[in-house]
Amino acid sequence: MPTGMSWATYLKMFAASLLTMCAGTEVVHRCTGELKTELLGLKKRQEPQISQQ
Numbered sequence: 629m630p631t632g633m634s635w636a637t638y639l640k641m642f643a644a645s646l647l648t649m650c651a652g653t654e655v656v657h658r659c660t661g662e663l664k665t666e667l668l669g670l671k672k673r674q675e676p677q678i679s680q681q
Contacts, residue, residue, distance in 0.1 A: 633641075
């Protein structure tokens with residue numbers, strides 16, 4: 629094992645690293661996808677509603 633770690637510790641660290649990378653890529657893809665639709669004008673912009681009294 630690398631640096632004398634036990635298999636259990638190594639697998640826990642590997643799983644935590646993999647889950648963190650997957651979560652990070654998911655966030656990045658969601659943010660860039662939303663930004664792309666905004667830039668292309670595909671997303672309807674909500675204009676502030678002014679109430680008349």
